[in-house]
Amino acid sequence: MATAQTLMEMYEAMLERFGHQGWWPGDGPLEVCIGAILTQNTNWTNVEKALGNLRAAGVMSISAIAHMDHDALAELIRPAGYFNIKAKRLKNFISHVFESCGDDIAAFLDRSAATLQSELMGINGIGRETADSIILYAAGKPTFVIDRYTCRLMARHGLTCPEDDYEQVKDLFESSLPEDLGLWKDYHAQIVAVGKQYCRPKAKCAGCPLESFPHDPVAGDFAQ
C-alpha cells in the first residue's frame, strides 16, 4: 500500500536526522503517567519542572499523591500550567490506581490495552491522547498516539484531511504500519521532534527532514 510505504520512508528520514529518541522522558511508569497528564496543552519543559518539584518533595508515589491535599499538589505542579485543573485530574487518576492496586503501578498497567483504554477513558481528565500515551509508553502496549503535531504533519503531507478526527488519523497509522511497539513509540517521538522545529504555525519548512516529501506548508494549521 502506497501510504504504508510513504509512512515508513518518512520515519526513516526523521530517524536519520534525529536518531532514536528513547521516549518517553520520565523515570519509570509512574512518572510517565504523571507526565502524560501534566503535559496536556503544555510545553514539556514546564512539565519537567513540575516533575522535579514532586521528586524534590518526596511525593513521587501513588500513595503519597493520593493522600496530599489539593492545594499542596497544585502548588508543586504549578509550573506545568493549568495547575488547579491538573491537580484534580492527577488526583482522579492516582485515586483510581490506588483504589484498585494500591502503590503498585505495574499491576495496574498489566492488563490488556483495550481494558486499560476503557478504564483510563472513564477517569475524568483523561482523554484519548493521554490514555494512549499511558498505554504506549507506560504500559508498553501497541497503540498509536495522535497529537496536534501528528494531525498537522499528516495534513500538510496530504495523508489525511485537516478535518479528520483522532480515530481516523490513528487508524491510518495502525493499519499501515507493522505492529511493532518500538517503532510506534519512536515514530510518535520523531513526529514531535519534527513538529517542535518545523511544524508549528508559521514555522519554516526549510531544512525539515520531510522537506522532499510533497507538502503544503500551511495545511492543517487550523486543524484541532
Next chain:
DNA sequence: GACCAGGCACATC
C-alpha cells in the same frame, strides 16, 4: 508583548 504549547470537560446551541 503576542503567540504558542505533546488536551480535556463542560456549556450552549
Next chain:
DNA sequence: GATGTGCATGGT
C-alpha cells in the same frame, strides 16, 4: 452532534 470557552505557566 458541533462549536465555543475556561483553564495558566513559561519559552520564543
